[in-house]
Amino acid sequence: MLRSLAAFLLLSTAAVADTADGEALKGLTWDQVVEQARGGTVNWFMWGGADNINQYVSDHIGGILKRDHGITLNRIGVADAVEVVNIVLSEKEAGVTDAGTVDLIWINGENFRSMKQADLAFCGYTDLLPNNLLVNWDNPAISNDFGVPVDGCEVPWNTVQFAFAHDSAVLPEPPRSMADLLDWIKANPGQFTYPAPPDFTGSVFVRHVFYHAAGGADALLGPFDQARFDDAAAKTWAILNEIEPFLWREGQTYPNTIVQMNELFANGEVAFTFNYDPAQFGLAVQAGIYPESTRSFGLTDGTIGNTNYTLIPFNSPNKAAAMVVQNLLLSGEAQLEKAKPEVWGASPAIEISRTAADVQAGFAAIEGHASVVSAEELAKAALPELQADWLTAIEAGWKANVGN
Amino acid sequence: MTLTKRTRIILLLAPALVLLGGLFFSALGLGLLRSLRYMPSIGLSEPDLAAYIAVLSSPGFLASLGLSLWIAGASTLISVMIALGAALLLRQTFPGRQFIAFLFQLNLTIPHIVGAIGILYLFSQSGAFARLAFAGGLIGRPGDFPALVHDPFAIGIILQYVWKEVPFIGLILLANMQAIGEDHESTARSLGATRWQAFVHVLLPMLMPGLVAASALVFAFAFGAYEIPLILGASAPEALPVLAYRSYTDVDLAARPEAMAMAMIIALLGGAMVLVYARFTRPAGRGRNAR
Amino acid sequence: MRADVFRLIAGITLALWLVLPLVPLAIWSFAHGWRFPDILPRDWSLKAWAYAFSPTSGVVGSLGLTLFIAAATTVLAALVGVPAGRALGLHAFRGKAIVTLVLLAPAIVPGIAVALGLHGVFLRLGLTGTVSGVILAHLIPVIPYMTLIMASVFSSFDTTYEDQARSLGARPHQVFIHVTLPAILPGLMIGALFAFLVSWSQYLLTLSIGGGRVQTLPLTLFTFASSGRNDVTGAIAMIYILPGLLVLLLTARHLTGRNAALTPRVAP
Numbered sequence: 001m002l003r004s005l006a007a008f009l010l011l012s013t014a015a016v017a018d019t020a021d022g023e024a025l026k027g028l029t030w031d032q033v034v035e036q037a038r039g040g041t042v043n044w045f046m047w048g049g050a051d052n053i054n055q056y057v058s059d060h061i062g063g064i065l066k067r068d069h070g071i072t073l074n075r076i077g078v079a080d081a082v083e084v085v086n087i088v089l090s091e092k093e094a095g096v097t098d099a100g101t102v103d104l105i106w107i108n109g110e111n112f113r114s115m116k117q118a119d120l121a122f123c124g125y126t127d128l129l130p131n132n133l134l135v136n137w138d139n140p141a142i143s144n145d146f147g148v149p150v151d152g153c154e155v156p157w158n159t160v161q162f163a164f165a166h167d168s169a170v171l172p173e174p175p176r177s178m179a180d181l182l183d184w185i186k187a188n189p190g191q192f193t194y195p196a197p198p199d200f201t202g203s204v205f206v207r208h209v210f211y212h213a214a215g216g217a218d219a220l221l222g223p224f225d226q227a228r229f230d231d232a233a234a235k236t237w238a239i240l241n242e243i244e245p246f247l248w249r250e251g252q253t254y255p256n257t258i259v260q261m262n263e264l265f266a267n268g269e270v271a272f273t274f275n276y277d278p279a280q281f282g283l284a285v286q287a288g289i290y291p292e293s294t295r296s297f298g299l300t301d302g303t304i305g306n307t308n309y310t311l312i313p314f315n316s317p318n319k320a321a322a323m324v325v326q327n328l329l330l331s332g333e334a335q336l337e338k339a340k341p342e343v344w345g346a347s348p349a350i351e352i353s354r355t356a357a358d359v360q361a362g363f364a365a366i367e368g369h370a371s372v373v374s375a376e377e378l379a380k381a382a383l384p385e386l387q388a389d390w391l392t393a394i395e396a397g398w399k400a401n402v403g404n
Numbered sequence: 405m406t407l408t409k410r411t412r413i414i415l416l417l418a419p420a421l422v423l424l425g426g427l428f429f430s431a432l433g434l435g436l437l438r439s440l441r442y443m444p445s446i447g448l449s450e451p452d453l454a455a456y457i458a459v460l461s462s463p464g465f466l467a468s469l470g471l472s473l474w475i476a477g478a479s480t481l482i483s484v485m486i487a488l489g490a491a492l493l494l495r496q497t498f499p500g501r502q503f504i505a506f507l508f509q510l511n512l513t514i515p516h517i518v519g520a521i522g523i524l525y526l527f528s529q530s531g532a533f534a535r536l537a538f539a540g541g542l543i544g545r546p547g548d549f550p551a552l553v554h555d556p557f558a559i560g561i562i563l564q565y566v567w568k569e570v571p572f573i574g575l576i577l578l579a580n581m582q583a584i585g586e587d588h589e590s591t592a593r594s595l596g597a598t599r600w601q602a603f604v605h606v607l608l609p610m611l612m613p614g615l616v617a618a619s620a621l622v623f624a625f626a627f628g629a630y631e632i633p634l635i636l637g638a639s640a641p642e643a644l645p646v647l648a649y650r651s652y653t654d655v656d657l658a659a660r661p662e663a664m665a666m667a668m669i670i671a672l673l674g675g676a677m678v679l680v681y682a683r684f685t686r687p688a689g690r691g692r693n694a695r
Numbered sequence: 696m697r698a699d700v701f702r703l704i705a706g707i708t709l710a711l712w713l714v715l716p717l718v719p720l721a722i723w724s725f726a727h728g729w730r731f732p733d734i735l736p737r738d739w740s741l742k743a744w745a746y747a748f749s750p751t752s753g754v755v756g757s758l759g760l761t762l763f764i765a766a767a768t769t770v771l772a773a774l775v776g777v778p779a780g781r782a783l784g785l786h787a788f789r790g791k792a793i794v795t796l797v798l799l800a801p802a803i804v805p806g807i808a809v810a811l812g813l814h815g816v817f818l819r820l821g822l823t824g825t826v827s828g829v830i831l832a833h834l835i836p837v838i839p840y841m842t843l844i845m846a847s848v849f850s851s852f853d854t855t856y857e858d859q860a861r862s863l864g865a866r867p868h869q870v871f872i873h874v875t876l877p878a879i880l881p882g883l884m885i886g887a888l889f890a891f892l893v894s895w896s897q898y899l900l901t902l903s904i905g906g907g908r909v910q911t912l913p914l915t916l917f918t919f920a921s922s923g924r925n926d927v928t929g930a931i932a933m934i935y936i937l938p939g940l941l942v943l944l945l946t947a948r949h950l951t952g953r954n955a956a957l958t959p960r961v962a963p
Contacts, residue, residue: 409790412782413782413786413788415778416778416779416780416781416782417778417779417783417794419774419775419778419779420775420776420778420779420798420838421779421794421797422797422836422840423834423838424797424798424801424835424839425797426839427801427816427831427832427834427835428800428801428804428809428814428835430812430816431809431810431812431813431815431835432804432808432809432811432812434813434815434816435808435809435811435812435815436812438812438815461920468781489705490709491926493702493705493706493709496702498699498703498706499703500703500706500707500710501706503710504706504710504713504780506711507709507710507713507714508713509943510713510943511713512892512943513892513895513936513939513943514717514936514939515895515896515898515913515935515936516896516898517896517898517913517916517917517938518720518916518932518935518936519716521713521720521916521920521928521932522716522717522718522719522720522932523716525716525719525723525925526715526716526718527719528717530730530731531719532718532719533808535731535732535734536734538731538732541731542750542883546731550790554911565715567712567716571713581766606860620803621803624803624804624805625805627805628804628805628806628807628808630806630898630899631899631913632962633899633912633919635920636915645805645807645899648807648811649807649810649899650810652811652814658955663811664811664812666810667807667808667809667810667812668808669808669809670804670807670808670889670903671804671805674800674803674804674805675800675804677803678796678799678800678803678804679796681799681803682792682795682796682799
């Protein structure tokens, strides 16, 4: 009964072009891949909470795909990329190897590590994409995703670097180094907080304190080292516990998510918010959420940068079409479009110097949003991201020693 | 005759029972097997209680269980009290009664998730009430306003359930009161009982079965709902359904049997509420309310 | 007189409390920023509504999909719930108490307890991520409501009219259409209203079984609520409560009066 009913209801969801066999695709030329991709549908799962980004993806990218390649781009908004990792994981567990629901994911960091460790990613095809030539794979910040080698399992999309935001009308001269910030917090009780790790953004703030306590990032790079961790961690928890009584709600509770903290900042409850993607500040000002007088800045001792990527799951039935999407996202024109502050303001993941002259001119002509500190400014003091094992240890340690 | 009648009854019931059996009971069954770590496909063919032992001895689980019991208990109790008052009020005639009755029914149609976001915008420390308090000079800044959402006592979550369940229980009580009529109370009054005595000793006992049955529904729902604590809850401890779903969606597959064990514990409590409900309502042939 | 004043005040408080949570949602949907301590937004804007109705946001498609799922769930539930309700309402039989419990349990046992196991079952059937899978999942809490409401309707249904029609030579489907259906229609409407609303409000079953592929309105709403776009959240919330309101107004005729089948006749 159930099965026949199911079979009946399933008739409406038959697949069109099936390019689940990734190994076969790797043997083709790019033109053949594009031909196979024609008429396909790409289910792209991505964080869906920013209307500008949604519009860029659905309208701009989706429009080009439809017009030039006959590909339908189906953007699926999710609240957190970990949900998508779980979908693919469940499918693999249930033996769904060639008819997965996910064709493309916007991803990085711990989620990438999870997918790579569980063999959930389609790998080793990126050389096929013509626009792969625009990517500087010699840059370790591109070829490693939070310390995990990319190994051709994902394609870079944006580069970001952590920055703080403040309201210049309220606080004209914010502290510019971690030491000054810690002093400021103690001098201004109740006006600072950070989201409780494992929130993505709260976790990266704690890592900045961790670097500060360790006297810089150099000693922390490479594989996890318990002795070096213990040394830096003890100092970090001491610092964070010392400032705790001076935090919002006396540090008795922390915001659950970066969004809750953004609300606190928008309503003037705290003096700072921060983000891994400073373009978000500009988008929030455009949406009226933050005041026009919002400004952003990095720290003189540096802020952490990373790259985010798109990834094709091993069981995607539309791999060819997903590859065409990735290639389009890497193109100079598409990267230029999303770099415009009114579109998104995202920093490119490609080498601008390798693009066509008119694209280079386009990048040169971009005037950043007044609220968004420029990538060049931030890049003057950039810190690398730690390997994922360090992150896990820091997050667990925070919970045990600070957030209890 | 009896044979054909019996066949007829079976045929009438079969589609519903087969569908629910195929969906609900197979899902519970699979959940039970997995919570016992019985998954032959990955080599686990010896069922054991390891997941239950791990769950029941974890302080995180016990804190979540305690929180969810508190949420469900407090929400049910407060909702029942206000709903009783509201039903007694709506039984009377006064201007605007029809309008409030309409609002009660309207409230039934509003999804919980909308109510939860509305409560969040009303009661957060920079929400509507905090702004009114600021305008009235009661607070100097948002931090002075009491923490009513994302708070350790789950006040925001309870407020949402009270908002949603008062009309639900209220409508059930109102219908019961209409069915009971006012004759019994009038008799008691004529024998010298005060209004209060007539209510406590005559009306309330007659309402009790309906009240207990409705409470069982509300308790089970408030205990097991996911999206409301997700929106209004504090970072720790999490409500049990949030903890269970997060364990299930953990990228570490080893956490899944524990998630299933939590689901089974929630199902067990839900099953107890089914029995309470059935105990206090007449068996089939009588209608039941919906939420 | 004092009692009257008290009633009025209590009534107004109650009415305010019922409406209050919807007010900030409605205001946010027209706000361009709305920061503490402003009682009302300084700048008003229609951009949240414009975005909600733009093809990009997918809200309109989501609305259609949510309506379709709720309608399909309701129809399927009626197809199995009306016969089952007839059996329970009209007949006494051995095992009736057990059957009632079995039909009741899925409505009371929380969805989270079922969702995780159901996900495992549907993965193997290839039903995760499909609209059909989500409809089947929604049937779990919906069939009980439909069945038990129909049982209540049939318990006061007089079968002699059917017998008369049959004795006058009407065929079974004619009896159903011309005699049974008109008699049970008001109750069926109530059952349909609840079935529709239960499906319409589902979040967890849709999230777990649909896996994001089946984007119903509550999922879209949650995505925006959890990303701090209160204006878009407000607009989607307003759109989300509208159909329920319309359905209520359409069935209001059956709901009011003696609260016909809505009345849970739990007391003698």
